[in-house]
Amino acid sequence: MMYDWLYNLTGSEILAAVIQSLLPLFLFILPFALFAVLLERKVSAHMQDRLGPMRVGYHGILQTVADIIKLVQKEDIIARDNDKLFFNLSPLIVFMGSYAAFAVIPFSSVFLGSNIDLGLIFIVAVTGLVVAGILMGGWASNNKYSLLGAMRSAAQIISYEIPTMMIIIVVIMLTGTLNLYTMSEWQTSYFWNWLIFGGPGFGLAKFILIPFMMMSALILFISTLAEVNPTPFDIPEAESELVSGYHTEYSGMKFAMFFLAEYANMFAVSAILSALFFGGFQSPFGYLGNLFNVPALIPFEQFFWFTAKGIFFVFVQMWLRWTLPRFRVDQLMTFCWKYLIPFAFVILIIVGLITVLL
Amino acid sequence: MKDYFLKFWQGLWTIAIGMKVTFKHLFVPAVTIQYPTEKPELPERERNRLYVNMDDCIGCLQCERACPVDCIEIETVKAVPGEDLGKTSNGKKKALWVTKFDIDIAKCCYCQLCVFPCPTECIYMTDVYEFSEYERDNLIYDFVTLTPEEREEKKKNYEEFLAKKEAEKAEAARKKAEEAAKAKQEEKKEDKKEETKPEDKPKDKEE
Numbered sequence: 001m002m003y004d005w006l007y008n009l010t011g012s013e014i015l016a017a018v019i020q021s022l023l024p025l026f027l028f029i030l031p032f033a034l035f036a037v038l039l040e041r042k043v044s045a046h047m048q049d050r051l052g053p054m055r056v057g058y059h060g061i062l063q064t065v066a067d068i069i070k071l072v073q074k075e076d077i078i079a080r081d082n083d084k085l086f087f088n089l090s091p092l093i094v095f096m097g098s099y100a101a102f103a104v105i106p107f108s109s110v111f112l113g114s115n116i117d118l119g120l121i122f123i124v125a126v127t128g129l130v131v132a133g134i135l136m137g138g139w140a141s142n143n144k145y146s147l148l149g150a151m152r153s154a155a156q157i158i159s160y161e162i163p164t165m166m167i168i169i170v171v172i173m174l175t176g177t178l179n180l181y182t183m184s185e186w187q188t189s190y191f192w193n194w195l196i197f198g199g200p201g202f203g204l205a206k207f208i209l210i211p212f213m214m215m216s217a218l219i220l221f222i223s224t225l226a227e228v229n230p231t232p233f234d235i236p237e238a239e240s241e242l243v244s245g246y247h248t249e250y251s252g253m254k255f256a257m258f259f260l261a262e263y264a265n266m267f268a269v270s271a272i273l274s275a276l277f278f279g280g281f282q283s284p285f286g287y288l289g290n291l292f293n294v295p296a297l298i299p300f301e302q303f304f305w306f307t308a309k310g311i312f313f314v315f316v317q318m319w320l321r322w323t324l325p326r327f328r329v330d331q332l333m334t335f336c337w338k339y340l341i342p343f344a345f346v347i348l349i350i351v352g353l354i355t356v357l358l
Numbered sequence: 359m360k361d362y363f364l365k366f367w368q369g370l371w372t373i374a375i376g377m378k379v380t381f382k383h384l385f386v387p388a389v390t391i392q393y394p395t396e397k398p399e400l401p402e403r404e405r406n407r408l409y410v411n412m413d414d415c416i417g418c419l420q421c422e423r424a425c426p427v428d429c430i431e432i433e434t435v436k437a438v439p440g441e442d443l444g445k446t447s448n449g450k451k452k453a454l455w456v457t458k459f460d461i462d463i464a465k466c467c468y469c470q471l472c473v474f475p476c477p478t479e480c481i482y483m484t485d486v487y488e489f490s491e492y493e494r495d496n497l498i499y500d501f502v503t504l505t506p507e508e509r510e511e512k513k514k515n516y517e518e519f520l521a522k523k524e525a526e527k528a529e530a531a532r533k534k535a536e537e538a539a540k541a542k543q544e545e546k547k548e549d550k551k552e553e554t555k556p557e558d559k560p561k562d563k564e565e
Binding site: 043045046047048179320324343 | 366369373377379380381383384385386387388389390392415
């Protein structure tokens with residue numbers, strides 16, 4: 001594993017742990033955020049028959065770098081009546097919450113922050129911190145729009161956590177583990193072993209499970225989508241109503257941290273979806289490393305497949321974002337409580353019966 | 359219950375339709391024109407910056423009068439006899455020095471009303487539309503082809519001409535008065551030399 005390798009390299013447990021924990025940030029989250037912001041702008045532009053950023057670098061590749069440079073230079077404005085402590089703490093907590101989720105996400109069979117057995121519950125727990133951070137920031141901003149946005153965000157994230165948890169329970173019942181690494185290993189080899197196609201093994205159960213798994217993947221996608229606040233669920237930000245929601249009062253680097261957290265979250269959510277239902281880091285068609293007998297190649301292939309799946313789901317999120325208009329608050333709640341939760345509950349019962357009976 | 363499932367299904371189905379539409383548009387060529395490098399093709403009769411071809415201007419002030427926002431200011435000076443100002447392209451003889459032809463393009467409302475009355479078609483709309491300036495004064499366009507010295511010279515020439523004429527007139531009047539006085543004096547003596555002098559007067563006037 002990564003940690004052992006780093007330990008052997010540096011000879012110090014602390015150094016190895018620090019490097020290990022910083023790697024996903026510098027190796028993955030920051031480049032991903034840079035890429036995702038550009039992707040978002042390009043995808044939205046082309047969906048609206050525009051071109052998007054074109055000036056900085058070839059077809060605007062360096063646009064986000066330029067934006068980051070601009071954000072770093074910006075004045076950090078703190079209004080007089082802000083609650084200074086919580087105002088400053090909020091972006092940190094939000095970023096921490098979404099960053100901590102990356103600790104248990106298995107990027108490949110060797111690149112995995114922490115192989116803890118409570119992986120899934122850990123993710124749900126630490127992403128709960130994001131809600132606290134958002135509420136804190138919105139409240140401490142001393143601005144009615146920020147407060148409204150934060151309240152909406154809290155209401156939304158908490159209610160959508162319920163279908164998420166239900167689907168996670170469904171997956172736990174089938175796999176019998178909370179560890180994302182073993183869960184990905186379980187769906188190994190070929191794509192028909194993915195959980196969305198009923199998991200490995202060819203029994204009656206597999207074929208009965210397929211429709212329910214597809215439904216639950218959809219529900220998980222929708223409910224985790226609601227937790228990252230892109231457009232159909234962007235009532236916490238709602239530019240046309242609330243300026244920009246809970247981060248209205250933030251500027252410069254603090255705003256950049258919210259932004260980074262949002263994109264990190266987007267990927268974290270896609271990573272969970274792919275780890276649960278789409279085989280995680282497993283390749284859909286076997287590995288080139290096995291084919292050519294080069295075992296060293298496999299982790300890189302796995303990393304490639306994992307990021308490819310993650311970016312695909314991020315793309316689907318963007319796709320939805322530029323397709324659908326925003327929900328009203330009542331529609332949002334109706335959708336969660338009247339549709340997602342009953343469906344998730346029925347799936348929970350049926351899958352429970354299947355696992356017991358078959 | 360049936361309604362409930364129908365709604366759920368419709369929701370999913372309509373989202374799928376919407377996503378299909380947006381996905382198609384991903385591959386539709388963008389309509390964006392990247393402005394400073396690519397420029398849109400303007401219509402034939404576009405109305406942008408005004409231009410005055412001073413070679414053809416006869417200083418008739420028609421455009422100044424037509425302008426609804428008074429952005430054109432023209433001053434003319436009559437040519438001194440003997441000066442040849444040339445002809446316009448449609449054969450009109452120019453008789454006036456245009457010493458001031460200012461268009462305050464910041465005021466211009468691009469109505470093109472000044473273009474139609476021009477008898478020589480020397481004021482017209484061009485296709486230039488990028489003429490922003492840092493200083494508002496730079497937007498007052500001076501179309502006169504004469505240098506400031508030349509303008510002063512033309513004015514001076516005309517004034518001198520006027521003064522000369524005035525002086526000649528005065529001279530003539532004085533002479534006339536003198537002659538009249540002389541004549542009166544001589545009338546009493548003799549009535550002979552009156553017919554030679556009046557010949558000079560019409561000569562002065564002709565000049």
